[in-house]
Amino acid sequence: MRLEKIETFIFGNPPPRHGGRYFIFVRLTTACGITGVGEIYNATFGPDLCAAMAEEMFARQFDGADPHHIEEFWRKSYGAGFTQRPDVTVMGVLSGLEMACWDIIGKAADQPVHQLLGGRVHDRLRSYTYLYPPTGDVYPDPGAPSVYDDPDLAAEAALQAVNQGFTAIKFDPAGPYSIYDGHQPRLEDLTRSEMFCKRIREAVGDRADLLFGTHGQFTVSGAKRMARRLEPYDPLWFEEPTTPENPADMAEIARFTSIPVAAGERLCTKHEFARLLEVGAASILQMNLGRVGGILEARKIAAMAETRQAQIAPHLYCGPVVAAANIQVGACSPNFLILESIGTFEGSYMSCLKSGITWEDGYVLPSTAPGLGVELDDAAIAAAPFTGDELHLGMAQTHVVP
Secondary structure (H helix, E strand, O other): OOEEEEEEEEEEOOOOOOOOOEEEEEEEEEOOOOEEEEEEOOOOOOHHHHHHHHHHHHHHHHOOOOOOOHHHHHHHHHHOOOOOOOOHHHHHHHHHHHHHHHHHHHHHHOOEHHHHOOOOOOOOEEEEEEOOOOOOOOOOOOOOOOOOOOHHHHHHHHHHHHHHOOOEEEEOOOOOOEOOOOEOOOHHHHHHHHHHHHHHHHHHOOOOEEEEEOOOOEOHHHHHHHHHHHHHHOOOEEEOOOOOOOHHHHHHHHHHOOOOEEEOOOOOHHHHHHHHHHHOOOOEEOOOOOOOOOHHHHHHHHHHHHOOOOEEOOOOOOOHHHHHHHHHHHHOOOOEOOEEEOOOOOHHHHOOEOOOOEEEOOEEEOOOOOEOOOOEOHHHHHOOOOOOOOOOOOOEOOOOOO
16 A cells, blocks of 8 residues: 545634634545545644645655655654654644544555554543633624633623533633743733633532633733632633743643643653653643644653653644644543543534534544544535635734733
8 A cells, every 4th residue: 555645625703713713634546546634733833834734745755655664754743844742733734634644544455543552441531611601703803802811791792601511611811922022911810710710600600610711921920920820710721821932931820729730632652741741841732633633642651641640631622623633642641531522523514524523412433434533524625715815723913001
């Protein structure tokens, strides 16, 4: 069996655009006709350029080779051009191609990927949802009250999610974040954040865990001030309290607070996650399978985490192919904690696939289909092109005013 062809797809995620503005997919085909799909989570460059990078990497490192040679593909791509260091763009592209190879391998073996990574140890995976506006666009009109900044609206949305079956909900009311962070939280940010926790805890009681998100926007001392406000409400985690460059800073916060620190959505490769573990910066690792370096790399990180009593909570702010990969790794990882889902995996978010993801009463049920268990819907993708020029995600370009 050898790889023969690559196709790339850019899907303009329809409103309400939960998961981002667009998704970048690849499909690889072998000479014997087996196909595999993958997804690139790369927010650094535009999607057309990322698709071209995937074609370039495939031509150099994958074309004509046996798709089972995952480790060799990884080493060649990681070391290309005499680099051999974590690079978020290279790893994003590699993740999509590697994921597609695993899909092919599973189909060839007639087994889901998790069966090839040690076997399923979880029959169902606990999931959480971000608090999105109940209706309308994920990007509401500036200044309009929303679940992003109004504690009472957030509490209503949290209760709806819990009544739907979720046992954990995530929110991030901690104020603006910019390219100039970290900064000290403003008093209004501290008060708003505390009020979010208070109102949501009052609404859901002990029926759900609170997952407090930030975007790495604080200094160490600022994060400590925030943590002190949140502790009475017993969140399950304090997410990425400082920027990800220096794990030692994050470790200082982890030692200061009783709230578990979660981090990793912006990190790639086992090497960056090893630094988190070595200094005790986080006890919950949030690798994103479309960025971290692929499925095997994520499985290695999960195994490393086991040795430090750390758990994994695969991150998802991209498309449903990464979601399918997250599920495969979660299913076979003993130290799996919880999975991010985009709602209940229904509606426009899933319209780019022919197949679905099964969500029941707050849990995702791992697919038993061969490979990743999902297939692209070419016609639906063609009918929803991405026409904008914005990146998948962005940050404020000016300082936060205290």
